[in-house]
Amino acid sequence: MDKVLVSSCLLGQPVRYDGKTHTLRHPLISQLIAQQRVVSFCPEVAGGLPIPREPAEIVESRIVTNNGVDVSAEFARGAKLALAQCQVNNIRFALLKESSPSCGRNTIYDGTHSGRKVTGMGWTAQLLEQNGIRVFSEEQLPVLNKVLG
Template structure:
């Protein structure tokens, strides 16, 4: 079992999702109750309010956002790339400070998505790629999974 785990706060019932709700998953909350997990919300750590307009990565993935070749835009057309990058860096700092061995993030999110994220059209269509935070953590050698993969760890 892993010692320190970072977890998307929305997965534990914290109402930090863009619409002010959460993505509660009881097995992940149990990690917190056992004292093995620390909650993070990259979007809030980056300075975004809750609730906030939904955002998606346009013309790329988290990797391209980190390199300045794509943007995270709200459905109102507001560029929130800076906040997403700041939040990703804050989560990376926490991961390093706590010697995190595993990070469990929310699937499909422009911050936390792993493997598949929304395509930037706000039509519920997925594309291959990682969110900004997931990509930064992976680039820095952290093991990152989504809530659906958690059962297999």
């Protein structure tokens, strides 16, 4: 059975920029956990960023905090580590937190730190997809369930 890389915040771990969780309660998640098919991962923490941390958004080709600090290196490192985790565990599917500059699958914040979202992908989601790993957001659980069979 396929394992799934899952954003740690969706699994109840307080790793978000604000030190909180975004726990996803859904039968599919419970089933995957019970079957030991979940590999929990937070690319931002893995990349070396602290908890809590300043919110960051993609601005052109960089990721910048709301105070103007460039954290691109940490985000890039986290994305590469997520890919390595998938490769080591033969993971072909990921369930990532929508709108995150790392994990956003369909939307990200627009880079102005004003709360507006635009169509786009976070750096980890993009790297995984480029390497053949299908990425889903928490808004796409029925589709993920279907492909997992």
